[in-house]
Amino acid sequence: MLSYLSCLFSTTSISLSRLEKVLDEALAQVRIILVEPAGALNVGSVARILKNMGLQQLVLVNPQCDPRGSEAQKMAVHAVDILETAILVETLPEALSGCQRAIATTARQRSLETPLEHPRHALGWLLETPSALIFGPEDRGLSNEELNYAQRFVRIPSSSAYPALNLAQAVAVCCYELSQLASRSQTVPPAISSEVSPPSEASLDRLEGFYEHFETLLLNIGYLYPHTAASRMEKFRRLFNRAHLSQTEVDMLRGILSQMEWALNSAEQSGAVDDTLIACNHPVADTLCNSPNSSVVEQPATRRESESPSSETSI
Template sequence: MLERIRIVLIGTSHPGNIGGVARAMHNMGLADLALVAPRCDVITQDSISRASGADHLLHQATLHASIEEAIADCTLAVGASARSRTLPWPMLSPRELAARLPQECKPDNARVALVFGREDSGLTNTELQRCHAHVHIPTNADFSSLNLAAAVQVLAYECRMAWLGQIEPPTVTDEQDERATHEELERYFEHLERTLVAIEFHDPDQPRQLMARLRRLYLRARPEKMEMNILRGILSATEKAALPRQR
């Protein structure tokens, strides 16, 4: 299970924090580190020192230009968020997230991304909307700021506890098909918006958060690959039926 969990850091500005994250990961048996547009050098004396023997994770970390690229093959993406948002998203505690992981990691194509934002500003709303759910660490309200490596350590610890079997996975009686990946979902959202514009249901100039709300709906539903194929087929048929109106 642990080998299917990816830690994604976006816009990290201090190499020491990346080293600290590598140490926290290695402590808990995680090894998949992805860096999105880091604002600092990854391999420095500071990052190697803070890694404390886990610097091999720094050397094998993957670099990406965007969150979409970093989580393209993931079937579940969870964004770490400390702020309430104008558009509510499914919110989990670290333990609730961990309780889901054994079942989430069962399919052959399973890959889980835990996404962390910038030290100074966290994740943007757009980045959070690329995630199926958000996770919030319930810190002291009077002193809630967590160092990046400390936040990763908390979630990595809960992941390890789930792996050790101390959290019972949910009982599922029906066999599940493979979940749709982030990349497949993004293609669906593009197709959906194009179709809604074609049938004049969606006006891009006056969006009224329509696509954000639909994105939240489908990400909450966690469609399987077969279900995604059905939905894409419905959209294609809808586009075809709308052609006479467009002429």
């Protein structure tokens, strides 16, 4: 009997050890990003929360305080190591380098076309691949420009009488949900695997490169104007982010952009600039180029296709 119990406890111990290892690996993929944190006490509290919930990566974007000073250490207590290993960067794109997924937090609906989700419903998505959870400054939250770097958005439900949470409180709620979701995912039997594995999602670095390339081309052809480019690109970002593009798909799209740039440069050098480009540089181009029935857009496209029968193959 004693030998049976000893074997049972030993097996249970091994199983728990393996489970903890799997949980640690899942949570280790998620980095917590604080954008321009202003309070050292908050940064220290966040470090402690990360250690409480099994997370390890803390990234600070342009901190407005001393993230390793006495105040931060006072709140971190036994999580000073999280502060010491925290990565400090100047910009949000730097903080997201190497990630494939990103979720941003916001306290209000704003004018986002992408819906705001409950943390419990969305955060599990971060556990499958190198990812980031982004929090904004204490005084203003994330700007629309900063939100553009995320693919999904979460809002923590709270009382309408006082909906705003302290930064450390918001991080605590989300990290708790992450920890619970990671634990739950290990107790659910895995789905029957398909013979064809899904394509790897493009990294956020590569997506950002595509967006910059795309915006540059749209500005060059006159579809975008400098004073409206930011708002237009927000819509394009939402569109492509919903598609969760793979690396191969991003490469394909950038290949198309490069081919278009080459064709435009060739046309300019030969003096045969397409009528579409002339129209799109006209003051009313915004209307013409966005009208699905506009002959200014459709007719040159038809001519170009007939003149370049091999264009599809070259792409």
